[in-house]
Amino acid sequence: MEKIIIKGGQPLRGKVAVEGSKNAVLPLQAAAILAVQGTVTLNNVPPVTDVKVMDRLLGFLNLKTAYGEKQRQLVLNASFPLSSEAPYDYVNQMRASLLVMGPLLARTGHVRIALPGGCSIGARPIDLHLAGLEKLGAEIKQDAGFIEASCEHLVGTRIPLDFPSVGATENIMMAATMAAGITTIENASCEPEIIELGNLLNKMGAHVHGAGSKVIRIQGVYYLHGAEYTVIPDRIEAGTWMLASAVTNGDVIVQGTVPEHNASLIAKLEEMGVTIIKQADGLRVLGTSVLIPANVKTMPYPGFPTDLQPQMTVLQLLANGTSTMEEHVFEKRFIHLEELRRMNAKFQISGSVAILDGPTRFSGAEVTASDLRAGASLVLAGLAADGITQIRNPQCLDRGYYHFYQKLRALGAKIDRLNIEDKFKITPDQQPRQNKGQEKE
Ligand code: UD1
Numbered sequence: 001m002e003k004i005i006i007k008g009g010q011p012l013r014g015k016v017a018v019e020g021s022k023n024a025v026l027p028l029q030a031a032a033i034l035a036v037q038g039t040v041t042l043n044n045v046p047p048v049t050d051v052k053v054m055d056r057l058l059g060f061l062n063l064k065t066a067y068g069e070k071q072r073q074l075v076l077n078a079s080f081p082l083s084s085e086a087p088y089d090y091v092n093q094m095r096a097s098l099l100v101m102g103p104l105l106a107r108t109g110h111v112r113i114a115l116p117g118g119c120s121i122g123a124r125p126i127d128l129h130l131a132g133l134e135k136l137g138a139e140i141k142q143d144a145g146f147i148e149a150s151c152e153h154l155v156g157t158r159i160p161l162d163f164p165s166v167g168a169t170e171n172i173m174m175a176a177t178m179a180a181g182i183t184t185i186e187n188a189s190c191e192p193e194i195i196e197l198g199n200l201l202n203k204m205g206a207h208v209h210g211a212g213s214k215v216i217r218i219q220g221v222y223y224l225h226g227a228e229y230t231v232i233p234d235r236i237e238a239g240t241w242m243l244a245s246a247v248t249n250g251d252v253i254v255q256g257t258v259p260e261h262n263a264s265l266i267a268k269l270e271e272m273g274v275t276i277i278k279q280a281d282g283l284r285v286l287g288t289s290v291l292i293p294a295n296v297k298t299m300p301y302p303g304f305p306t307d308l309q310p311q312m313t314v315l316q317l318l319a320n321g322t323s324t325m326e327e328h329v330f331e332k333r334f335i336h337l338e339e340l341r342r343m344n345a346k347f348q349i350s351g352s353v354a355i356l357d358g359p360t361r362f363s364g365a366e367v368t369a370s371d372l373r374a375g376a377s378l379v380l381a382g383l384a385a386d387g388i389t390q391i392r393n394p395q396c397l398d399r400g401y402y403h404f405y406q407k408l409r410a411l412g413a414k415i416d417r418l419n420i421e422d423k424f425k426i427t428p429d430q431q432p433r434q435n436k437g438q439e440k441e
Helices: 022-034 049-060 088-093 095-108 127-135 166-176 192-203 235-247 259-271 306-318 335-341 372-384 394-399 404-410
Strands: 002-007 013-017 035-043 064-068 073-077 110-114 139-143 146-150 158-160 182-186 207-209 216-219 224-230 251-255 275-279 282-286 295-297 322-326 346-350 353-357 366-368 388-392 414-419
Touching: 002 372, 002 394, 013 404, 022 035, 022 049, 022 073, 022 095, 022 166, 022 192, 022 235, 049 064, 049 073, 049 088, 049 095, 049 394, 088 095, 088 110, 095 110, 095 127, 095 146, 095 166, 127 139, 127 146, 127 158, 127 166, 166 182, 166 192, 166 216, 192 207, 192 224, 235 251, 235 259, 235 282, 235 306, 235 372, 259 275, 259 306, 295 306, 306 322, 306 335, 306 353, 306 372, 335 346, 335 366, 335 372, 372 388, 372 394, 372 404, 372 414, 394 404, 404 414
Parallel strands: 013 251, 035 224, 158 182, 295 322, 366 388
Antiparallel strands: 002 388, 002 414, 035 073, 064 073, 110 146, 139 146, 182 216, 207 216, 251 282, 275 282, 322 353, 346 353
């Protein structure tokens, strides 16, 4: 069994470089489906598992792709007849597989995609994606765990979103690029990743206006072609390094980040007593031994990102008094707190609010990462803890962080990732015998 092992108590020091944004790249990969002619070349593409899963899905759909890990360059060619079915294996591994829906529908007039199953960060319905595509003229059917959408042609229209869903905004944007007339997405998501998608689509020949604002207008065109684009740095990776410096009372320079993309995090860190200095070589984050409690609410951009919520709660638990974390984007995104309880954290959860009682003296324990950002929060707690922390399921960190523990080690952390034989594993013949008719848990 693979585990991350951390000996805590070491302040991090040095410089760390941020990779390209995973959440920006995934929709850009999907957008390549729209290019009937030429290749789409993406630069600064991080070698993380989610990007590889999307790459395999696109290969399944008959795109030809080539990735140079050293150059961080991905070249995609969609000028072949495409398949329009995305099987459960891909969608089950990664919800962002849904992003092929809009472009496949626009390109081929048909898409059949497996419904994503449950997710460890709460219910994640896709009603907004489907309602948007339906408004553009798609006929939608659900059958045997699949969603099927088809259309003769798409027609632009007004699409007000009930919630500024990132994925729904992206799917509708991509579908609308080739719809007849004008599509207006209202209450659109404003994340920097949406601006990235708008930029690439425009380079491919689309007419997208207002990406990054609440209202996006898209004038449909007949066809899209290849283009080259360099992806922004990953603001969630950058934020994770900033928090890693803060929880260890360290002094880390985060390189290649865009500070404005982390404005809400920077404001909270400063409120808590952390010093942030914008330098020529990056953002310097200086921790403090006297952390001030702070109340945080996750919100769609430019609010505090839900993808930094688990990591932020570790810092709040270290602060000198009670802090609150309100989760307004996903339900059930406090699973990591139950693991942190094993490391001595004291808190209460009431609906979407976690009341966090600091200051915590984290003590090392064996814990399990339930998802990518929960995993990052456990690593941060391990770095701040007394003694040894062992984290099971470290593979989920590979979904969004490249060389996570190696980069931490370069900053001075005592951390390793090992394949450890599980001495206490229960083999099938050691399982307690079940009485006939007894329910399994
Ligand atoms: C994206 C990010 C993810 C981030 C999230 C919120 C990618 C690949 N992933 O995910 O890392 O945590 O934004 O910033 O970019 N919802 C509905 N109906 C829908 C769609 C969404 O009710 O049709 C709800 C979800 O259940 C959730 C909320 O809206 O509660 C936000 O989801 P959304 O913005 O769509 O997130 P994703 O695009 O899945």
